[in-house]
Amino acid sequence: MSDFEPRDADYERRVRESFARQRAMETFGARLLRVAPGEVEIGLDFDEAFTQQHGYLHAGLVTAIVDTACGYAALSLTEPGAEVLSVEFKLNLLSPAAGEHFVARARVVRAGRNITVCAGDFYVLKNGGEKVVATMLATMMKVLKQ
Amino acid sequence: MSDFEPRDADYERRVRESFARQRAMETFGARLLRVAPGEVEIGLDFDEAFTQQHGYLHAGLVTAIVDTACGYAALSLTEPGAEVLSVEFKLNLLSPAAGEHFVARARVVRAGRNITVCAGDFYVLKNGGEKVVATMLATMMKVLKQ
Amino acid sequence: MSDFEPRDADYERRVRESFARQRAMETFGARLLRVAPGEVEIGLDFDEAFTQQHGYLHAGLVTAIVDTACGYAALSLTEPGAEVLSVEFKLNLLSPAAGEHFVARARVVRAGRNITVCAGDFYVLKNGGEKVVATMLATMMKVLKQ
Amino acid sequence: MSDFEPRDADYERRVRESFARQRAMETFGARLLRVAPGEVEIGLDFDEAFTQQHGYLHAGLVTAIVDTACGYAALSLTEPGAEVLSVEFKLNLLSPAAGEHFVARARVVRAGRNITVCAGDFYVLKNGGEKVVATMLATMMKVLKQ
Numbered sequence: 397m398s399d400f401e402p403r404d405a406d407y408e409r410r411v412r413e414s415f416a417r418q419r420a421m422e423t424f425g426a427r428l429l430r431v432a433p434g435e436v437e438i439g440l441d442f443d444e445a446f447t448q449q450h451g452y453l454h455a456g457l458v459t460a461i462v463d464t465a466c467g468y469a470a471l472s473l474t475e476p477g478a479e480v481l482s483v484e485f486k487l488n489l490l491s492p493a494a495g496e497h498f499v500a501r502a503r504v505v506r507a508g509r510n511i512t513v514c515a516g517d518f519y520v521l522k523n524g525g526e527k528v529v530a531t532m533l534a535t536m537m538k539v540l541k542q
Numbered sequence: 543m544s545d546f547e548p549r550d551a552d553y554e555r556r557v558r559e560s561f562a563r564q565r566a567m568e569t570f571g572a573r574l575l576r577v578a579p580g581e582v583e584i585g586l587d588f589d590e591a592f593t594q595q596h597g598y599l600h601a602g603l604v605t606a607i608v609d610t611a612c613g614y615a616a617l618s619l620t621e622p623g624a625e626v627l628s629v630e631f632k633l634n635l636l637s638p639a640a641g642e643h644f645v646a647r648a649r650v651v652r653a654g655r656n657i658t659v660c661a662g663d664f665y666v667l668k669n670g671g672e673k674v675v676a677t678m679l680a681t682m683m684k685v686l687k688q
Numbered sequence: 689m690s691d692f693e694p695r696d697a698d699y700e701r702r703v704r705e706s707f708a709r710q711r712a713m714e715t716f717g718a719r720l721l722r723v724a725p726g727e728v729e730i731g732l733d734f735d736e737a738f739t740q741q742h743g744y745l746h747a748g749l750v751t752a753i754v755d756t757a758c759g760y761a762a763l764s765l766t767e768p769g770a771e772v773l774s775v776e777f778k779l780n781l782l783s784p785a786a787g788e789h790f791v792a793r794a795r796v797v798r799a800g801r802n803i804t805v806c807a808g809d810f811y812v813l814k815n816g817g818e819k820v821v822a823t824m825l826a827t828m829m830k831v832l833k834q
Numbered sequence: 835m836s837d838f839e840p841r842d843a844d845y846e847r848r849v850r851e852s853f854a855r856q857r858a859m860e861t862f863g864a865r866l867l868r869v870a871p872g873e874v875e876i877g878l879d880f881d882e883a884f885t886q887q888h889g890y891l892h893a894g895l896v897t898a899i900v901d902t903a904c905g906y907a908a909l910s911l912t913e914p915g916a917e918v919l920s921v922e923f924k925l926n927l928l929s930p931a932a933g934e935h936f937v938a939r940a941r942v943v944r945a946g947r948n949i950t951v952c953a954g955d956f957y958v959l960k961n962g963g964e965k966v967v968a969t970m971l972a973t974m975m976k977v978l979k980q
Contacts, residue, residue, distance in 0.1 A: 414595045415595075417595040418593070418594050418595050418600070419590055419591055419592065419593045419594075420591070420592045420593055420594060420600035420602065420603065423591045423592060444565055445565055445566070445569045446565065446566045446569060447564070447565045447566055448564050448565075448566060448610075449560045449561075449563040449564050454564070454566035454606055454610075455605070455606070455609050455628050455631075456566065456602050456603060456605045456606020456607070456609055456610070457566065457602060457606065459601070459602045459605040459606070459609075459633075460600055460601070460602020460603065460605070460606075461602070463601050463602055463605075464594075464600075464602070481635070482601050482635050483634070483635065483921070483949055483973055484632060484633060484634040484635060484922070484951075484973055485601075485632070485633060486630060486631070486632035486633075486778040486825060486924055487605075487630060487631060487632075488629070488630040488797075488805045488825060488827060489627070489628050489629065489630060490797070490798040490800075490805060491798070505780070505782070505820075505823055506782040506783070506820065508782075510948065510975070511921055511975065513780045513782060513823070513922075515823075528797075528798065531797055531805070531807075531825065533778060533780060533823065533825045535780060535921055535922055535973060537948070537949065629775070629803055629827055630776070630805075630827055632778055632924040632971060634943075634951045634971060634973060636943070636944040636946075636951060637944070651926075651928070651966075651969060652928040652929070652966065654928075656802065656829070657775055657829065659776075659926045659928060659969070661969075674943075674944065677943055677951070677953075677971065679924060679926060679969065679971045681775055681776055681827060681926060683802070683803065706887045707887075709887040710885070710886050710887050710892070711882055711883055711884065711885045711886075712883070712884045712885055712886060712892035712894065712895065715883045715884060736857055737857055737858070737861040738857065738858045738861060739856070739857045739858055740856050740857075740858060740902075741852045741853075741855040741856050746856070746858035746898055746902075747897070747898070747901050747920050747923075748858065748894050748895060748897045748898020748899070748901055748902070749858065749894060749898065751893070751894045751897040751898070751901075751925075752892055752893070752894020752895065752897070752898075753894070755893050755894055755897075756886075756892075756894070773927070774893050774927050775926070775927060776924060776925060776926040776927060777893075777924070777925060778922060778923070778924035778925075779897075779922060779923060779924075780921070780922040781919070781920050781921065781922060
């Protein structure tokens, strides 16, 4: 259940089409699991090709997934034709990205006219539970296509 | 020329060996260009496999490279046997990562006993010049291997 | 109700004594409202002496209160004798700090051996409800007194 | 010497008038030392009334001064009638704000149409030299008055 009202009834299609155009998401094997007004969930599996020196997922990959989830959480609340750009993000790394399956969950904290602030978390799935790996606070900007 | 004195004469070898163990850097095609005390430079070429929905390099890839450069800038000033973990980073995206060739440059802002703060920038190389794409401020923590 | 177990039964006294030593909190008129394991709440009233050019509370004052709440949320989980320093924080400003009464709420996101990550929010109290003014993600470091 | 061209010849007067309207700056005893296109410098003296529990200047006060310097660095490059709001900032605390005299220096990193990114540092003046206390990376948004 989301606290937000979408301004475009077709928001999920717009998010899914944009996600499908991201070659990086395909390369990383990321899957868009859930799209709700102001909320997005992305799944990812471990891939040795994207590890850092200790064999865990690289922080850049964690960032890619959480930033993407934050961006689409923001996009889900925009009017038709709008796009969203990342202005900046901050990521705190809380525990190693060690495991087989991961999920990122992002939600809009506040949607302004031009600026939307989102929070996102990256979890490793373990023994039927979840453990938080990283947490992001991000600033997104709405851009209207010309 | 660097402002810092290394505490380990063998700092460059330690940085290069750790970089070589990062499978993600190999997958991204990143190259460790320069290692000096408190300063590291990494080169990267455009690869369509890592693009976002507008065809530019994904912010997560930019993050991966600048975070790695920041981490090794910090590592270059540590004593033998020490490792460095990213505690957190903040990245501002200044212009699209559009181009063929990129370089990240990171430098230590302050090296403390446990915490080292680094700044890094990501540039696109164009017409013999450079244009800044993103800027990072990052916090690294020294960890002594058991 | 807090998710954390305190390591020092006397945690609240330590937090309150440290808060009482902060001359800035006294000058700002800040009040320590609530201390629970991993959670702290601070109240503040509007004071024209600390306004910015539009007559709202200055972002630096908002930062002072939320950073302090985050620091004490971290301190509440430490062992006797430990202190906590702010390593860094990021604050997103979501709406003007316009109103008469404010409250900051901070909670520990993850408490590590040396590093504790906290999140904090600053609200204005209005018509029996609350509106979020700013949100912080902060990194704290434990220091053991010599 | 600044790298930026002002869009308003009268930029310094606009910055100084806005600074003069900040009651918080007056209360803190902050002085606007220098205004150049894209660059601003603010001076501050130690005041026990704004200290934290160890007797150093509170991080919130450091933030207030550096954020203000960043905001006016951004404002100095805007057209007549524009104002600037802080969207967010991140501050790394590098050493205690211990000393009698301080200076904050901010500069524009990149001025976009709506978003301007600034960097700022806070120094303590000691024995004829300076020591960095904190460093900020901040996002500012231009707002046109109605």
